[in-house]
Amino acid sequence: MRPLLRPPTRARLARGRRHPSFAIGGALTILMLGAAALAAVWTPHPIDGVDPLARLAAPSLAHPLGADHFGRDVLSLILAGAQTSVTVGLIAVGLGLGVGAPLGLAAAMRRGRPLDAAIGRTTDLIFAFPAVLTAVLIAAVYGPGAINAIVAIGIFNIAVFARVARGAAIGVAARPFVAAAAAIGRTRAQIAVIHVAPNIAGVLIVQATIQFAVAILAEAGLSYLGLGVQPPQPSWGKMLADAQTYMFSHPLQAVFPGLAIMLAVLGLNLFGDGLRDALDPRLKTLRLG
C-alpha cells in the first residue's frame, strides 16, 4: 500500500532542508513564532504606555525601530503584534482544521450521499462571500473584536479544510487497501480514521501553513479596517492604519508593520511550498515538468 503522500522520513526532510524556500521560509516562520513567544514574556518597552516626548521618534538605540504617534516603541509593538497575529492565526486555523477536516472526511466517505451534498453546498455558500465580507458582517452584528475576528476567519477556514480534506480523502478511498479494509469488515468510520486520515495528513499540514498566512493577512486586514483586535492590544493592521495619515511626514511608521506582515506571509508561503515539495516529490516533478 502506497500512501498518497509519504510520511516525512528523515531522508525526505533532509532533502527539504536543502530546498532554499523551505530553509528561508522556515527561518522566517521560526522568527515570527519566536517574536510572538518573546512578546508573551518580555518586550523592550511597555506597550500600554504613552510618551509624548518620544512621539514619532526616529530609530535610535533606545527605540531601534523608532516610536509611533503615541510615543510607543515600534519594535515592542511589532513583537506584540506578532503575538496577536500568531494567536489569531493558530486559533482560526485550528478551528478550520478541527472542524473542517472531519467534515470533509465524512463527506468523502459518504460521497454522493445527501451529507456530501449538504457539506458541499455549505462550503460553496461560504466561498461565495469573500472572507473579509463575512468578517465585516460578523463584526457588524456582534461588534468588532478579537474573538469575532477569529470566528470570521475560522468559518472561512472550515470551508477550506472541508474541501481539501474531501478531495484528498476521495483519492485515498479509491485505493485498493481501503477496499481490502472494507473486505475484512472494518466499518466506514474505522476506515476513515485508521486508513484515510493518516494518508491525507500531509496535504492538510501543507494547507495549514498556507491558511495560517491567509489568516494573518485577514487579521491585519480586519484590524486595518478597525474590525479586528481592539487597542490597546497591538496589531500590525492597526499600526498600518494609524500610519496611513503619517505617510507623507513619517513614512517609516508604515514601513515596519508593512514589512512584518510581508515577511510573515512570505515566510509561511515559502515554508508551505518547501514542505509540500519535501512531502510530495511527485508534485515537485509535475511542477517542474
Added chain:
Amino acid sequence: MMNRPGALLAAALCAAVPLVGGLAATDAAAQAKTSVVIGMTLEPPHLDPTAGAAAAIDEVVYANLFEGLTRIDESGAVRPALAESWEISEDGTTYRFTLREGVTFHDGASFEAEDVVFSLERIRAEGTENAQKDLYAAIESVEAEDARTVVVELSQPQGDLLWRLGWGDAVIVDPASAETNKTDPVGTGPFAFDGRVQGDLIRLTRFEDYWGEPAALERATFRFIPDAAAQVAALLAGDIDAFPNIGAPETVARFEADPRFEVAVGTTEGETILSMNHRRAPWNDVRVRRAIQHAIDRRALIDLAMIGFGTPIGSHFAPHHPAYIDLTDTAPYDPEKARELLAAAGVETPIKAVIKLPPPTYARRGGEVLAAQLKAVGIELELVPVEWGQWLAEVFRDPWDFDFTIVSHTEPLDIGIYARADYYFGYDDPDFQAHIAELEVEAEPERRQELLVEAQEMIADSQVNGFLFQLAKVGVQAAGLEGLWRNAPIQANDLTAVRWE
C-alpha cells in the same frame, strides 16, 4: 493663476448678462470659479434642523438654506435675520419682532408672520421632535399682530432669548413644506436645495429671489468623507475645496507647507469630556471621579491625540467665552494622588471599565491615550468603538450602557445640560439645578456672569466628568477661497460670504 483683466472682464460679462453666465462658465480660463465643494466627516441623517440633534444637519443648512428670526455670526454675536428689528418690554417678558419684507421661500411661498407663529409653536408642541426644545421652554405664546409683526410672550424673563432664536433649531419654516423638510428642505436662505446622493453629497444652488445680499457662489456641494486618509487624498486631488474640520490633525503640517492650501485654526464650542456614568458605581463617587481627573495628563492627551490642537479645560465651559475661568488646577495631573483617592474610596485596583468611543479622532485616539493614562493608576479600560447611531442608542439614551465615553459637546454655552437629571451621564444635583434655574431668568449681564462662573466651579468641584480640552477647529482650504468661518460659535458652514479671490 488666471490673468486679472480677463477675470474682471468675465465677471463683468456675467454680471451684465446673467443668462450667458452658464456659457461663460465653460470658458474656464477666463472665468472666476463660482462653485465650491465643502468636505465634511459626518453625513447628516436628514436635513431638518428643527427635528434633530446631529451637528451635521446644521453644518449643511444653517444660514445657507434656513434662517431664523435672528442669526449668530462668525464672532458669536446675534444679528437680525428674518426679523428686521425688535422691541423688548421693560420687564423682559414681551418681545415684539418686526419682520423683513419681500422674503420668499425657495418654493415661491411668501414669508409671513403666520409662518413665524407656526414655526415657534411647532417647537413647543406636544410630541415635538425638536432636539433643543428646552431652550424655548420660557415661550408662553406667539401671536401675529399683523402680517409683519409677531409678539412673543415669555413666562419669565430670559436674558439670551435672541441668541437662542438664532440657533438652527429655531429656523422659520413654511407650514406647507414643514413635513417634508427632512428630505426636501425649503427655507428662506440664499441657497436652495438641489439634490442629494445618499452616502455621498448634497447639492445647493443660489436662490435668485433671496431677500438679502445674494451669495457670491452659484453652486455649493457638501461631500461626506468619514475616513481621515481619504479626506487628505480628496484635498490633494482637488476634489474638495475646503475641509472646515479635518479629521487628521497630523496632516496639517503637510498642508501648511503647500502653497496650494491654507490652514485655518480656530475655536469651536466643543467641550471634549470623558463622560462618566453616574448611574453606575463607583463612578457616582466624587472621590473616584476626582481620582480619574488626577490621572489624566491633559497636555499629553492633546499633544498625542490632537497633535497639540486644543485648549485644556477644567470645567464644562469654552475658554473664549467672557465668563470663563481657568479651573484646570482643580485636579491637576497627579497619578500618585489618583491612586490614593481610589484607595480612600475603597476601589480595588485594577478595576475594569468599558469606554465607548464614537468615530471622531478626538474620541478614538483620545480613548487610546486615556486608556494608557488610566491604566497607570489601576483603571483598565476596554475600548469599544461605536458608530454614532449606536452611540445615540446605547450611550446617549436609555439604557445608558457605558462606564465612560468621550464626546465633544459642540452646542454653545451648554453648561445647563448638567442640570438635567435625565441627561445621559445622569448627574442629579438639586443645588446645581436650582443654580441653573436662577441663571435662566437672570437678564442682568453682570449677575449672569457671576452665576456662570459659579456654575463652572460647581461642576468642577463635583468633578462631574473628566474635563479634557476645548476642541479646536482645524480647517484646510484651497488658497484663494475666502469667507469661510475660522471659528465655530455655532454648528455651521456659513457659505453666504464665501467667494474665490
